[in-house]
Amino acid sequence: MKKTSKLLAVLLAVVMVFSACSSGTAPTTTAPTGSGAKQDETTTKQDETTAPVVEVPWDGAYMEKDDFQAYVIHDLNLMVESMEEQLDDALYSKVKAAEADGEAAIMAANTVAEVKDAYAKAKTAVMEAVPLFDGIVSYKKESNAERTNVLGILERFAISTGLTGVSLFENGSYVMYNPRVTLGTENFIVGYGFGVLAEGSITADLEYESNPDWKRYYHVWETMDPGTLLYHNDKGSQVGDMYAYVAAAFYTNFMNDTKDGYDWVPELAKEKPVAVNDDDGDGMATTWKFEVRTGKDGLKYTIGSELESRQAFNNREVALEDYETAFKFLLTQSNKLERGTETANASSGAIAGAKEYYNATANGPSDEAWAKVGIKTFEEGGKSYFQVTFQEEQTQFYCMYYIGSSLYMPIPQEFIDLVGTNVDGVPQLFSYNNDKTESPVDNSLVLGPYYLERWDSEQQVVYKKNPNYVFADTKYQIGGVHTKIFPAAKDDQTAGINEFLAEHFDVASIPQDYLDQYRNDPRTRSTTGNSNFKINANACDQETWEYLFGVDGVVAQSAKEEYWDLKPLMGNHHFVQGVSYSIDRLTFASARGNIPSVDYLASNYMSDPENGLSYVTTEAHKKAVAQLLDDTDGYGYSLELARDYFRMALTELEAEGKITPGTKENPTVMEIEFAWMYPSHEESNHKEIKNFIETAFNDESVSGGLYKIDCKFWVGNEWSDVYYNKLMVGKFDFGFGSISGNSLDPIGFVSVLSSDQDISGNFTLNWGVDTNGTDDYPIVYDGYRWSFDALYNAVNSSVVAVQGKNQAPVTFEYTELVKNEDGSYTGSFTLTSSMPDKIKVTVTDVVCCNYERYRNGDKKYDEASLEEFTVEEKNGVYTVTFTVPADLAADYATGSGTSEDPQGITGFDLYYDQEVDGNLSTGLYYSVDDVFEVE
């Protein structure tokens, strides 16, 4: 690093001495001490010709003054650098001036506390030079390039504040292919692969295969037999991977002509979606339509079953209504399909009316409810069309993406009825029936590139090329896929490669033990991964931790005796930086066949999903991670930097009085706990990480042996305990884990960095700063300063920002019910507009809910609109006063006698329309619980 910063610091010191001399003020000087040794007090002989100066000795324990100042100035420089591109010249000049003043103040400081104080003031001055954003804005419709820039800014903030944790590796690997397989491309395409099946071919027989018809099939393996291909009811990746062989979708991907990316191609659709209601011409719409293939275009089903009842469906033409049937099948709640529940409850790409239909079909399909779902098919001008309406506006690409799931592959209702349901009411499509007289081969009617040819339980699953597939003539030229069920590979990492080397399989990944031998083999290819594994950090201070996780924590609640023992080291950002620099990722990851990485997002996250541009290849990302890579081995490892940052952390913490040194003989030992998923991680991961950190920290040169760090190991009963018992409840120091999101929407995925659980979906894994604050570290975009949450919302949807912070458009208060003399009740809501001139509210209804009967009685839900309510508005504050008639209150209080022990539970829904900067949202509501008195 930081050689430039050091030089700058020295230069600045010279300038200061010069300027001080020239102005007649004597400079203060300090004697440098040896790095790593605790300093003795030093005195400086004063020049008798200059004015007397009060000498304050440098109190930094483990770092020389100029080094310390240089690092602090480096922090300041990085902060200013992050603002440069987003400010005009005038504003940037102000920032630079504040930076220069800050640097001077830091250089003039004589103690650790003074340096830190000068830095804090400089940071404030730099940030205050940039105005905070106030207003309502959305950047959702900006170009991919611009949104990528915003993502870079958000990522930089997260790295600078420690919210990304310490990344270790990306789960890419080395894979070997049998030379008889010609790959579609020799270079792995992120988000696509090598194009083995779609664009590849097989040029020779597999001798080991005993069935002559299968000798040119692509031979792969799975560790277990999933027993079904019903992807609609399975959350694992295995069924999804196998279902992909037989499935078709509206849109698919094929390799581009230059073999370095992929294109989105209509598969069951005949064209790309056309916007139906793009009223403002911005390319976004909620309703899209496109022409689809049917039997008229020669699209036919295929089934491999020899049962007579199933053969009737072989080569049957696809009807237009089969497209709708697929959606109905998935979304009907009584079908109990896990992915149906997920689709109905989806927060992004949600289909209008899907959730309502799902909720209305607990007892079976409902035509009435289906009529309100945003899925329609129709004939127009002799062509067959499919139309979808989303809840929110989508671009053409995202329409293709969201509607492109293979779960929506058409299916005739007669076939679903023929196959029937099992004893639990789950459809037997793609599955065995209860007594196993029918197999998935008999129950899979498909349109994909392959169809099921054979399924021998626990032995093999065989797929044959589908002659009816849309692109059967040009793509998928390999005649079939043979999947061997190979359980030995589950526990024995070498089993797969042994089978491959014996030429029983066409592909296998190289395990750790074989890497040295086969890494450079001509059959070997490297792939990128889909997830980055990291050690997440808990850098909260006590106050923040209690706010988040204390007795009344907003994220999770803990009894006082169960409070996490926060370690002073963890609260120091320089320590976490030191940990990051101390890990030799190249050694660690390479030994495991993974890819060393300091990135938060894996390579498969696309900043331009339509054109297959990976975010990690963009300039925005490179700028964000530069601070982790400068002056390292290229993978964020530098023992020298790690030790410097540890020295800095110890210097700061000791100056703050948070830690006390021991002696060489009896050093202060600081324990840091690492939480892992599996007991095996102790051997496979923890020992090496512990060694990296302790080697750096416990070196004599860091603290002269006065402090030692001891990295402890923790593991729960279940792999998920590290999430639920540690990371998500703040009871950890470092915790291993990774989560993956929608790889085509990386800017949506960084929601998990927010400390606001409404934004992160309860999936924050790193803790420290308040992401809706504007004081910790600047986020500057478009000439303004923002909080992380505000800019995140602006780029993903829209934001109402007040003083740079994300703000709810309307806030609510409720005044509890008061019983009147006539038995009626009066209550009130107070709605406060965040921006009275831009946000208007119209209250449309107040509804009283019978929760007593619903929750404690016969479960029947009743509600009644209250006719008596008034609304008064004053300066954006709306007071809604309502009255519950006596007879209604009496009825609802006891749940009409259906509760054994009536509690009088009721609730009120306040319905309102909200106009934000001219955009009207209708049918919004706010709900509260209350109680009536029970006579």
Next chain:
Amino acid sequence: MATSCRLPDFTKTKGFYFIMGKYVLKRIGLAFVTTFIILSLTFILVKLLPFERPIGADSQQIAYFDKQTNLGYVYRFENNQDEKYGEYLYRSPMDKGRSFYYYKVPVLEQYVRWLTNIVTKWEWGYSKSIMPNVSASVIIMERLPYSLRLNVISVIFSVPLGILLGIWAALKKNTMTDHTISTMVMVFISIPSFVLISFVLRLFCYELGWLPSTWPPATAPTKMKIMGYIIPVFCLSFGSICGYCRFVRAELCEVLESDYLLLARTKGLTRRQAIVRHALKNSMVPIFPSILSEFIGILGGSMILESLYGIPGIGKLFITSLTTKDYDILFVDMAIFTTLGLLFGVLTDLSYGFIDPRIRMGAKK
């Protein structure tokens, strides 16, 4: 002591069949009670394991818990039970300010439901993940023949070989032959089965390429299917051969040094006659019942082999059902192992009476 003399035929004793019948019924009754206790304990302990939760967004959580509700592991309420009912797992917001609350179905309630289905409908449940939809008993009945076939072949192969080696070692006691056999037995009996299997796979499948490296599929040619038996039978038999060899050698050596055999020789029998007529017969008394218990021992030992070699038997099924938490399968599998184990225990005990007439089952002192 001359045990080679003819003993009285106890089957002709008054009330023999009544006593034996009573004894057998008592043992079967006890076996039934033991099976019930073992299955009940297994059910309760397994169900007390922590409830696994998914990692993902709210929509994924709702989907997961709804599925668990459909499978009968979780109850979904529309109000908070305040821990009055089961273990709280998750809350998902509905519309209009309402929520679904998910609670784990109490273990005892699951137990009563499971037991009721077995007792009243002989319904052992359905697979949840190994082969979704399919009846647990159908799956077991499909897998059982693979395991039984392998084990029967293994017993047929290992018992004579083990006994012959044992006899040979005993007859050649303290010679180089005996030392070689005994040393080999000690070495091979000490090798864990998974090491042996891995070694055999590497040598005969990957290095020499003589044998299939996994269990041949149903579509494989007959020759390959037959060859597919070699490794599993060899691996299953290996321990048994060593065990029997050691056992037979020890028994026979003891008998060969006994007074009655010396007496037989002094009465003029040749060494061969003495061994064949007296020594072998008597030394087999404790060995034959152990063949029955060996059978169930091998069945248990085949779990590892079945997993490593990909044999679709009940041993592998047991491990898979445990790791995938397909509990209905696990319990049926457990019931099979328990029942077979206890059944062979009863048969073993009964066999003593038939093999050695001095042993009388169920007789009072």
